Amino acid sequence: MLKIGTQEDWVARARAVLPGGGFGNFDPGIVIREGQAARVRDEDGREYVDYLIGSGPMLLGHGHPEVMEAVFEQLPRGQTFFASNAPGIALAEEIVAAVPCAGQLRYVSSGSEADMYAIRLARAFTRRDKIVKFEGGYHGMSAEAQMSLAPTRAANFPQAIPDSAGIPDSVAAEMLVAPFNDPAYIRSLLAEYGDQVAAIIVEPLQRIVPPEPGFLGVLRAEADRYGILLIFDEVVTGFRFAYGGAQEHYGVTPDITTLGKIIGGGFPLAAIVARTGIMAHFDKARVGAEGWLMQLGTLSGNPVAAAAGLKSLEILRRDGAYDRLRQRGRQVMDAATKALDGVGARYHIVGDDTLFEVVFTDRRPRDYREVLVANAEKTSRFNTALRQAGIFKSPGKTYPSLALTEDDLALTRTAYRAAAAAIAE
Ligand SMILES: Cc1ncc(COP(=O)(O)O)c(C=O)c1O
Known part of the structure; x- marks a missing residue:
């Protein structure tokens, strides 16, 4: 066990050895010691209701007893093998049965990797290079995904703007960036480039x-028209929006889906799924050296992660799990609404019952640029006040979990009232 230090000690130690003082993910000024159910505690022992939930994976809450039992059962059998293992195979069967577009699955360790390979897979299948992505869409850290992820200046579509140093211009040249929720733009873009495009990733x-009603359907139809593969990045939405993910929830089936977060039950695990004819490109025996996409990874299909994921999915399959999750989400949204209406704030709650955010704008945002015009100063004051009142969340998203109790919700209501008062001042 590490010696207990104050949070200040840990922050200072982190500053010496970690660039930016942290892991690059989250506010480095807070160091989390532990999590139980819907609460986390920092190194000073301060407790928060957790709406970050590990950036999405901990949908069942921290330390769910049944997930822990599955992990403790696996651990003495071995941590990693670099070889096929029963938990990984059983989890693949479960995911393939659950996700409408899935015929087969390939494991990786992170959502970033899954998206990188999904793009490569689409290129291998179509033998085309161009990729359509949406401005503000997040698909991990590959060079392609870093295009127009969070641009601070508005370029003319479809020009791609890199959001990271170190990316060659040649990558931007193969990317076509479009505004989300604009079917007319997609139609005109593909009328010009359709026969060069390997994938639309969204x-x-x-x-x-x-998505506005019909938007995903337009992507499906346009992809079919030009022989383009439609990739749904369901790293966040998979097993959250419904057991079959956003594709089940919205009733639109993509060609390729990437998954992460929930399927590893809090351990590093992600996956690419598609019908077998597409997945064949991972199998040299089926497609030959020319069509083969080489893919391997030390921790891919890790048995501990797979055991945690398998048990998590079993729990999510039980009666009413998704109804309960959505009800919890609506209760949290309701708490925010009551508090903000009480001070006459102008805002919208944007998202889904299972993930959402309060956005301080006059108009409900439909795309990245309309989110960007939100009042940043008010957002920051609101989030700071929420943290002070015992809410742990990211600056841009609120994730309810199935572990939220009435006590957690009561604390949440008080916190939203405090935060609403802070922005009303
Ligand atoms: C939609 C989406 N895709 C991909 C990723 C990348 O996943 P990871 O952080 O596991 O690399 C994320 C991470 O938050 C995500 O939200």
Whole structure:
């Protein structure tokens, strides 16, 4: 066990050895010691209701007893093998049965990797290079995914703007960036480039912005028209929006889906799924050296992660799990609404019952640029006040979990009232 230090000690130690003082993910000023159910505690022992839930995976809450039992059963049998193992095979069977577009599955360790390979897979299958992505869409850290993820200046579509140093211009040249929720733009873009495009990659609900009715259907139809593969990045939405993910929830089936977060039960595990004819490109025996996409990874299909994921999915299959999750989400949204209406704030709650955010804008945002115009100063004051009142969340998203209790909700209501008062001042 590490010696207990104050949070200040840990923050100082982190500053010496970690660039930016942290892991790059989250506010480095807070160091989390432990999590139980829907609460986390920092190194000073301060407790928070957790709406970050590990950036999405901990849908069942921290330390769920049944998930822990599955992990403790697996651990003495071995941590990693770099070889096929029963938990990984059983989890693949379960995912393939659950996700409408899935015929086969390939494991990786992170959502970033899954998206990188999904793009490569589409290129291998179609023998084309161009990729359509949406401005503000998040698909991990590959060079392609870093295009127009969070641009601070508005370029003309479809020009791609890199959001990271170190990316060659040649990558931008193969990317076509489009505004989310604009079917007319997609139609005109593909009328020009359709026969050069390998894939359209999209978060079915982009960050927090839902697809407008029919938008995903237009992507499906346009992809079919030009022989393009439609990739749904369901790293966030998979097993969250419904057991079959956003594709089940919205009733639109993509060609390729990427999954992460929930399927590893809090351990590093992600996956690419598609029908077998597409997945064949991972199998040299089926497609030959020319069509083969080489893919391997030290921790892919890790048995501990697979055991945790398998048990998590079993729990999510039980009666009413998704109804309960959505009800919890609506209760949290309701708490925010009551508090903000009480101070006459102008805002919208944007997203889905299972993930959402309060956005301080006059108009409900439909795409990245409309989220960007939200009042940043008010957002920051609101989030700071929420943290002070015992809410742990990311600056841009609120994730309810199935572990939320009436006590957690009571604390949440008080916190939203405090935060609403803070922005009303
Ligand atoms: C939609 C989406 N895709 C991909 C990723 C990348 O996943 P990971 O952080 O596991 O690499 C994320 C991470 O938050 C995500 O939200």
